[in-house]
Amino acid sequence: MINMAVKAARAAGSIINRAALDVEAVRISQKQVNDFVTEVDHNAELAIIETLLAAYPDHSILAEESGQEHGAKDSEFVWIIDPLNGTNNFIHGLPAYCVSIAMTFKGKLEQAVIYDPSRNDLFTATKGRGAYLNDRRLRVSKRVRLQECLISNGFPFRPGDDFNTHLSMMGDMMQRTSGLRRSGSAALDLAHVAAGYTDGFFEPGLASWDVAAGALMVTEAGGLVGNFSGDANFLEQGECMAGNPRIYGQMVAVLGKYSKFASAGDKAAVRQTAHTLVAHSPTRPAGNTNTPPASDAPF
Secondary structure, three states, X not given: OHHHHHHHHHXXXXXXXXXXXXXXXXXXXXXXXXXXXXXXXXXXXXXXXXXXXXXXXXXXXXXXXXXXXXXXXXXXXXXXXXXXXXXXXXXXXXXXXXXXXXXXXXXXXXXXXXXXXXXXXXXXXEOOOEEEEOOEEOOOOOOOOHHHOEEEEOOOOOOOOOHHHHHHHHHHHHOOOOEEXXXXXXXXXXXXXXXXXXXXXXXXXOOHXXXXXXXXXXXXXXXXXXXXXXXXXXXXXXXXXEEOHHHXXXXXXXXHHHOOOOOHHHHHHHHHHHHHHHHOOOOOOOOOOOOOOHHHOOO
């Protein structure tokens, strides 16, 4: 199955690379503020689905753009697809995006491919058989002190996202690490944790297609993945944290209180911190009560 997933990912990557030669000609639409989809997303997704269903017509599909429109509806085999993880980067010509494909059997992750077409980097993982970058076996980093670690994360970008709580999370992590990084592609961030390029990752507001393949990469490379409380049953919970085993525990100690599944007391403390941030944020000039237009929203 991994070979067929690789074939599908490379087919999508070819579509993406051709479009990247003239990205300004790509048709773009907006799902909501700061959340874009292009014809490349749709074409790459269709290429993946056609490749997989030609080989496995009785399997189910869960794809970012088309949902569960294709494939069988009741199969125990489910392919979870993000055809272009990092669309906003792609639109701007920033080469930090990838194809992400995972397969679950009876709800358990079994196969994963993350393909970075701009670098021709192919990350693969099979349950119980390890994770690889091209032909090289991957292992998570060996750092044991959080203050020596480079941690990747994703920022909120949609209307309604809790910016102030995320700023609190970042503040807590920044003072305890050697630095934070944001690539704009959660799937690539997780692949980079698996490769040991970074030591950990955290981000709220993610869907299963953002993290499914990367999660298997990390665990097969010897790392841990879960929600901010450390619960490994995270795939549908909208928050993801990963790291090498020693660093993962230290991240739980910092971020656990921000989890949707934290205790009532921890949640109250987080709300108080967020209110403090609002109280100390710059105010608008007197008389200006207008909210900024959607196009001025932060990326």
